[in-house]
Amino acid sequence: MIADHSDGVRPEQVLIAIETDRGPWVTALVAAGYRVFAVNLRQTGRFRERFVLSGAKSDAADAHTLANIVRTDSHQLRPVAGDSDLSEAINLLARVRQTRIWDRQRQVARLRA
Structure with missing residues (x-):
């Protein structure tokens, strides 16, 4: 643009x-x-x-x-x-890890319910 x-x-x-x-x-x-x-x-x-x-x-x-x-x-x-390529890769991995943690917490809450 x-x-x-x-x-x-x-x-x-x-x-x-x-x-x-x-x-x-x-x-x-x-x-x-x-x-x-x-x-x-x-x-x-x-x-x-x-x-x-x-x-x-x-x-x-x-x-x-x-x-x-x-x-x-x-x-x-x-x-x-x-950002360097390494820092971008670290940021990506951190976002993926956080998403997985939230998914796990959501699944545990569903199982308990």
Whole structure:
């Protein structure tokens, strides 16, 4: 979706600011080659205060604020590092193990009932 609107710009030239440093969106963006910056919620709030005196908060205003932060202050932000193959494998195994534990607990509850 981002590539459809980038008009031939390479992914490594696109800067993306997001308020979290983990999750499927961040993982997909980093894997696609985009430069993703995790911005702290307080940083976003302080930056918003510089331009919006009323203190009003909306998703559109937050998106505009994040775009301005990454445009003007990207040199001060920490880029999100992609996970290594080993850490992704560990995450997958941990999710599978947790799912199996929940399945076992559900089966024990059914047997007791």
